[in-house]
Amino acid sequence: xxxxxxxxxxxxxxxxxxxxxxCRSLDFQATTMFxxxxxxxxSLMLMAxxxxxxxxxxxxxxxxxxxxxxxxxxxLSTLTVTSAHPEDSSFYICSVPGSGQETQYFGPGTRxxxx
Amino acid sequence: RKxxxxxxxxxxxxxxxxxxxxCTYSNSASQSFFWYRQDCRKEPKLLMSVYxxxxxxxxxxxxxxxASQYISLLIRDSKLSDSATYLCxxxxxxxxQKVTFGTGTKLQVIP
Numbered sequence: 001x002x003x004x005x006x007x008x009x010x011x012x013x014x015x016x017x018x019x020x021x022x023c024r025s026l027d028f029q030a031t032t033m034f035x036x037x038x039x040x041x042x043s044l045m046l047m048a049x050x051x052x053x054x055x056x057x058x059x060x061x062x063x064x065x066x067x068x069x070x071x072x073x074x075x076l077s078t079l080t081v082t083s084a085h086p087e088d089s090s091f092y093i094c095s096v097p098g099s100g101q102e103t104q105y106f107g108p109g110t111r112x113x114x115x
Numbered sequence: 116r117k118x119x120x121x122x123x124x125x126x127x128x129x130x131x132x133x134x135x136x137x138c139t140y141s142n143s144a145s146q147s148f149f150w151y152r153q154d155c156r157k158e159p160k161l162l163m164s165v166y167x168x169x170x171x172x173x174x175x176x177x178x179x180x181x182a183s184q185y186i187s188l189l190i191r192d193s194k195l196s197d198s199a200t201y202l203c204x205x206x207x208x209x210x211x212q213k214v215t216f217g218t219g220t221k222l223q224v225i226p
Contacts, residue, residue: 041123043119043202043216043218043219044216045216091156093158093159102146102149102214103161104161105161106159107158109157111156
C-alpha cells in the first residue's frame, strides 16, 4: 500500500493563529487525498477531498474558508487551519486512496492543541 | 440514525478467547466494506476486506450479510496485541467515492 507521511505530528498553538499541516504520499502519485478529523472516542469524520489541480470538495458543515486545502502536486496536500480556536483541537489525519479507490492508506496524523 | 453503527464496547476478554464484533450500515447502496484497526493515538490501518462469501485471514474472519445490512468480525484465540479499536467501514462507490467510518469497537485483551 501507499506510504503516507504527515508533518507536524503534533502542534500546540495560541488561539487566533494559523496552522499548516502537510500530507505527503511518499511512493504513490495521488490525484486525490482525503482529510479527516477525529475527536476523542469519536469516529473519523471526513472534512474534505483534496483534488490535485482543482478546488477541494468540502463536506457539509465544514467551513472552506477556515480549513484551507491546497493540493500542490501529486504527492503533497496541505491543510491550513486558519484563526484556530480551542474547539479546533483534534486529531487530523490525511489519507490516500488505494488503486481501487476503496481502501485508504492513512498518514500518522497530526494532533492539534489550540490554547 | 448513524450511517455505520457499532457497539463501542469496551470488550474485555481473556487471552485465548474468541470475540465477535458487529456492525450495521444504513445505506443499502454501499458497495464495499472493510475492517480497520486503530491503536491508541495512532492512525487507522486496514485489517481486512469483507465479502458476502466471507473472508478469513488467520485468526480473523469477516462476514457480510447484505440482506440484513450487517457486517461482523470474529477474532479467535485473542492475543494481547489484538487490543485496539476496530473500525467498521462502508464504501459508497458509483462516483461518490465516499467512505464512512463507524465509531469503532474497543477491544481489551487481558492476560
